[in-house]
Amino acid sequence: MSSREPTYRTxxxxxxxxxxxTGFLLAAAVGQEFAGALVAGVLVGAIGYIASSALVxxxxx
Numbered sequence: 494m495s496s497r498e499p500t501y502r503t504x505x506x507x508x509x510x511x512x513x514x515t516g517f518l519l520a521a522a523v524g525q526e527f528a529g530a531l532v533a534g535v536l537v538g539a540i541g542y543i544a545s546s547a548l549v550x551x552x553x554x
Contacts, residue, residue: 501549508545513538 516537521530 505542505545505549509538509542512541
């Protein structure tokens with residue numbers, strides 16, 4: 494089995510995915526509306542991607 498290290502882009506996408514899923518589930522639980530929860534999940538995922546990108550840039554410097 495290979496032990497490749499993930500790239501920063503992969504880590505950013507995973508962070509955005511986790512943030513988006515959390516936002517979706519929270520919005521679905523609170524709002525009880527699928528479309529609104531989907532929009533909230535995408536929005537929180539985008540914010541998570543941007544935040545993790547900034548964190549990676551800071552850590553790389």
